[in-house]
């Protein structure tokens with residue numbers, strides 16, 4: 001079976017068991033403060049398990065793009081070194097939300113593996129949770145009995161809490177699990193050592209392929225477990241490992257999932273995978289063919305490489321790949337981006353988004369590669385300097401903080417530093433490096449530290465109703481709250497059953513406003529809401545007011561009220577963003593797609609794919625077009641709950657990497673002009689925006705530009721400020737009729753004055769020179785001038801010394817001067833004297849500088865020093881006279 005067929009067979013099998021097949025969520029996690037990237041199939045369904053939403057079906061199956069490179073699951077360091085852990089992999093999964101439980105999950109898993117995929121039964125092992133007395137959870141008898149009806153007892157293994165008890169996080173749903181392992185060794189190997197003894201022992205051919213999780217408990221913040229009201233199934237099977245088992249290979253990389261990429265790498269490098277003397281060459285090929293998937297799909301789903309957070313994780317993966325190619329496959333030039341087309345082709349029917357953005361992804365990776373190769377070069381140079389410095393002092397260990405600095409500031413990977421060090425008979429101070437790293441981690445942990453209590457549930461509710469599209473004020477109830485300690489203080493997180501507050505999403509900031517206890521008419525205590533954020537599907541209202549517990553607990557009906565002024569400005573900026581995107585696509589081309597967006601009540605910021613600077617001319621055209629549409633006063637046409645396919649077929653613009661539900665909301669301002677999938681808030685008609693004005697345009701990263709603009713009042717304010725500035729300038733220039741001409745003539749005048757000053761200064765120096773030559777002391781082997789002089793700048797000392805050198809042989813000249821109260825010294829020694837006597841201007845000036853409380857240096861024939869005590873100048877010069 002090919003990998004395509006294997007994936008399809010999985011989905012078909014569960015469809016036949018009445019599962020709804022859904023698309024993978026984007027790799028990049030949104031609205032989940034605990035996750036940067038989706039790292040398991042269940043991540044996109046969290047809300048259903050937490051009871052914050054209702055699934056579209058009680059049985060679901062899919063293949064999910066997962067990335068395990070940060071947080072709880074981080075396999076990065078193993079990738080390439082072993083043959084079955086990836087950064088990005090596909091997790092095939094089937095779910096029951098309060099529907100079937102252990103019996104069906106176990107029977108179907110077995111049926112699929114042995115009857116559809118025809119994996120040999122005598123090569124499969126299963127595990128069952130042995131129980132944990134500390135948690136008071138018993139042995140999973142039910143799973144044991146079910147498995148015993150299918151396989152021999154000798155194939156069932158008891159597993160401990162670490163391997164066989166799954167938890168969503170520190171708190172939340174959890175339960176025992178059953179894993180299925182497969183033994184892929186040769187018959188001879190099997191005869192020698194039983195597979196059972198190798199399960200969960202890191203053997204590369206005895207690996208876990210499927211994990212069936214049975215959620216039946218909830219973990220509270222105090223560590224206790226309570227039974228869940230309804231039980232769920234969550235399974236995850238590693239697709240690439242499954243392919244290895246079915247295709248009878250001993251490494252994931254030998255399957256058709258990776259072979260295409262590896263073949264291209266062989267052609268590019270001239271090396272054959274599996275036939276290299278240098279063991280790291282094979283590792284490099286695995287690393288690269290793995291990492292290109294993670295990097296390409298992350299960029300496709302909207303996570304560009306950058307210097308912070310998730311972007312930095314992606315940049316590090318990219319650099320790890322490039323680095324392996326550079327060190328072990330001889331790639332000195334960018335190569336990594338050349339693998340994108342291979343992947344785009346391979347996944348064009350599964351994850352079509354990569355094919356759609358093939359060119360963009362390729363260019364982003366190419367630019368990253370180029371800049372990293374430059375970093376590598378400058379890092380190598382720095383390392384050279386460091387090592388030669390150490391060598392001079394007879395040291396052959398590179399200090400830990402230096403290694404850390406190279407990795408942290410220069411992006412220079414530690415293992416590369418170690419490798420190069422080894423080549424030059426150096427070693428690195430590994431412990432020192434680890435200390436520096438731990439220190440930094442500690443700092444960033446402290447920065448991020450947040451401590452939350454359990455949610456305090458106040459009343460039953462059935463999902464949150466968002467009413468903010470239609471109302472600015474609603475009657476609601478508080479359904480739960482919690483307290484969160486952050487670095488800046490304590491916050492209350494409050495959830496309402498219905499709310500007009502928009503929670504930060506799709507670039508639009510969250511609403512602010514207030515909760516008033518009691519009805520609109522009664523009024524009561526007011527609670528200020530400073531922000532509203534989404535946590536999965538929950539709308540979390542954030543308040544920094546103090547001591548709210550009893551008020552929240554006792555509140556009955558409340559009035560939730562947003563700051564409507566602020567919201568109106570936000571709306572203008574959001575609609576303007578839509579009008580702007582359509583105008584950009586008209587003026588710049590349809591390749592312009594959204595790569596990031598942020599808007600609040602003051603400004604709108606928009607990142608988009610485009611490969612050159614947007615010229616002033618183009619900006620003007622876009623601006624004109626947007627303002628034209630504002631004046632047309634187009635009415636908003638908002639459609640809710642449109643089936644997604646219908647919307648896309650009608651030509652609606654969607655953003656890559658956004659996760660859309662089955663039903664979407666459409667925001668239309670003239671169907672022929674602006675037609676977008678959007679959950680944000682918008683003005684009822686474009687005229688309300690007033691006016692639109694760009695304030696900046698620039699580059700964010702390779703292939704991505706950023707513009708900022710303002711609307712309405714803010715735009716007016718900006719224009720007014722500019723007008724005021726102009727008026728001030730006019731006043732300063734005494735109200736000329738032609739302002740530009742007046743400024744031009746000022747500039748001209750200035751430059752001619754500068755020329756005149758330079759000429760005068762030069763005359764002064766020439767006169768000074770004559771006086772100095774007259775006062776020169778003549779000795780047999782040298783001519784000495786030591787003098788305090790009056791010159792316009794420190795540079796003049798150099799000019800003076802150099803001009804005298806051209807005039808006088810065997811010159812030694814020491815000058816002192818004061819520039820704006822600061823003492824300066826210079827020492828010049830003719831080069832032939834330096835060569836003959838070994839005198840050194842640099843050393844002399846340092847010594848003299850002590851008198852003026854300063855320091856300096858330079859070359860053996862000319863050096864300068866600055867200081868802070870001008871009263872010492874004379875002493876310094878007297879001292880100089882005694883030196884020669």
Ligand code: ATP
Pocket residue numbers: 068075084085086087088089091208209210211236237238239240241
């Ligand atoms: P392992 O112990 O092998 O790392 P795990 O316990 O981390 O696996 P789960 O979190 O249970 O794995 O994930 C479910 C399945 O996903 C596993 O059975 C395995 O087939 C697959 N899987 C997990 N991590 C990876 C990875 N880094 N690369 C490829 N497949 C993986």
Ligand code: MG
Pocket residue numbers: 073075
């Ligand atoms: Mg793991």
